[in-house]
Amino acid sequence: MSQNEAFAAAAHLHVLLRRKTGRVTDTEWMVSNFEYAQAIVRFARDKASEDGHEDLLPLAERLEALVIPVRKSAAPSIPLLTVIEGRLKAPSTAVDLDTRYIGRLR
Numbered sequence: 494m495s496q497n498e499a500f501a502a503a504a505h506l507h508v509l510l511r512r513k514t515g516r517v518t519d520t521e522w523m524v525s526n527f528e529y530a531q532a533i534v535r536f537a538r539d540k541a542s543e544d545g546h547e548d549l550l551p552l553a554e555r556l557e558a559l560v561i562p563v564r565k566s567a568a569p570s571i572p573l574l575t576v577i578e579g580r581l582k583a584p585s586t587a588v589d590l591d592t593r594y595i596g597r598l599r
Contacts, residue, residue: 499524499559506552530560
């Protein structure tokens with residue numbers, strides 16, 4: 494994503510939302526915070542369907558494509574409890590660190 498493209502899309506959407514719905518938005522926050530961008534995109538889509546402002550849809554989709562990260566279908570995450578249990582059961586490497594440190598000084 495180009496920062497300039499994202500700001501341009503946010504600014505265009507801001508102007509149209511201000512003209513059509515009276516909604517004032519923060520373009521900088523829209524680019525830097527994807528949750529805020531999601532809320533504004535949702536608002537623009539709702540207004541487009543409710544009030545017939547179809548010209549909001551392309552700008553909302555463009556902003557969404559530029560700012561909102563694509564959710565990758567990652568492998569199922571390991572529960573935090575399992576990770577912590579694995580670390581607690583692992584042998585301590587403090588002895589190894591001590592011997593390596595002393596060995597480096599000599």
